[in-house]
Amino acid sequence: MGKVLFIRQQTYSQPEIDSAVLRAFNHFGGITHFVSKGDRVLLKVNLVSGHDITRRVTTDPTIVRAVARLVLEAGGTPFIADSPGIDSFKSAAEKAGFMAVARELGIECAELTDPVDLPASDGADFKRIQVSRHVIEADKVISLAKLKTHGQMYLTMGVKNLFGTIPGRLKAGWHYNVGLNREKFAGLLLDIYAGVKPNFTLLDGVIGMHGDGPTSGDPYEFGIIGACVDALTMDFHLCGMLGGKLEDYPLYMAAKKRDMPQCELDPSDIDGDIPATHVFPGVKLPKTRSMRLLPSIPFLDRLMTSKPVHIPERCIGCGRCAAVCAAKALRHENRRLYFDYGKCIRCYCCHEMCPVKAIEFRESRLVRLVNMLR
Ligand code: SF4
Ligand code: SF4
Incomplete structure (x- = not known):
């Protein structure tokens, strides 16, 4: 079995999303493989800030609804959570459609607040990272990421989604601490990913974003849902599938520096409807890449x-x-x-x-x- 499943999914019709999400979990052993009775399950959506659903900045609520229902069926207690960079959480979550899902299913939609230390993983560059206590206290974390281009980091997908586990304005503080060096920032993302260890990642690429993402780009109908336990492998494969170069992708370069096995890409990593060799046509990547001809000085x-x-x-x-x-x-x-x-x-x-x-x-x-x- 491959490490990543790509499902072709062209619309946000709820019945179709429900079966795609069910297929995604079943491919990896079913929802009960990830969620046990009584588990409190954090559904880490991509909220960013207050944006209307049609801008395609945020994880689509149909996907959040489908996953939350499955978690409930498995006897878990799902809660939808994120931390916007600047807006009030309630209004941002309302605009993105997450509050409506929470009301409909009688579940919580919580802001990621109250920073606590994230246990540092082996080989971490950053030994003291604070994430929301909700993340540490959850029994399981399911990451519901969005497929978008990203001005600073080239692309934002499974791994980058977890940067939002750092509460509110602390995120800006990290940008300031790390400064201009994108690979260093990517190292921070690797440390957060390794520390949070999401149990499962679903990527909403039904309609994602290209151009000047993650908020000012244009919608792009990728028609894809990604599912995996190992989001690094998924993200690295997608870089090429979007027409990007791995050497322009800071996350890949940071992982390569650490000799991470995920950097060895193999087409057999991918199962499902869309092969690793597929290239989405005409994807506009951000114009913010730095030159790779010179080392970072x-x-x-x-x-x-x-x-x-x-x-x-x-x-x-x-x-x-x-x-x-x-x-x-x-x-x-x-x-x-x-x-x-x-x-x-x-x-x-x-x-x-x-x-x-x-x-x-x-x-x-x-x-x-x-x-x-x-
Ligand atoms: S540091 Fe530069 S890019 Fe970042 S928010 Fe300030 S002006 Fe914008
Ligand atoms: S540039 Fe954008 S964020 Fe800044 S003041 Fe103008 S509208 Fe507001």
Whole structure:
């Protein structure tokens, strides 16, 4: 049996999603293989911030509903949880349709709060990471991730979804601590993944996002649901299937540095309807890649990564971008943004939190030149 199952799924029709989700669990031994009677099961959705379902930023509620029902049938107590970067949890979860699922099934929809230490895994780069106590106290964690491109990290799928287990604004603090080095940030993601150890991951790629993800890109109908116990293998295969290069994917490069076995990709890792050799046509990847021709050198990193720029005619003056900037590299005044690019750590949180796509990326001249020569 392969390590990852890819199911072809073109719509969010609830009966179809129900059977796809059932098939996903059955492939790996059935829901009772993962959930025992009385287990409290955290369903870690991808919420990000308050976005309407049609923007395809968040895990679709049909998938959350299908998994929650299965957990209930197995005698577990599911609860839907995440921690938005900036918005009020309730309104963000309402917009994403998670509150409606919770009300309908009589289950909890909880904000990931109350940071506690995550036990460090062997070989972790970061020995003290704090995640929500809900994560530590849950008997099982099922990650319900979304398939999207990501300005800072190239792609966000199974592994990156768990960054949301860090409560609220602490996430911005991590961006600031890690700074410009994406592989270092990817190392943090590996440490969180190894510490949280989700029991199962389902990836919603029925309609995901390409372009300037994870919030300002365009919907893309991938027509796929991924299922696995090992999300690293799934994410690495999908990188190529989306037309990406593994050497541009910081998560892969960080795993390679650690000699992780998942870096050896084998087409037989994949079962189901869509083979590892499939390439989704015309996927737009973020323009924020840094050059791989040079090693990471702190003073060059800024020149090698795209910078955020303001599109004033779209701006509604909400100030969320400046509020989320942990580096204090951004000032907002009268619908004008003033960037201090010397301080900016290119985390793109401002871009991620802008509700109206009024922040875009611009490659530096140096990157444009080198990419032309590649
Ligand atoms: S300006 Fe934007 S990209 Fe730069 S550090 Fe602040 S939030 Fe991050
Ligand atoms: S750029 Fe976006 S987040 Fe910043 S003030 Fe304008 S609309 Fe708000």
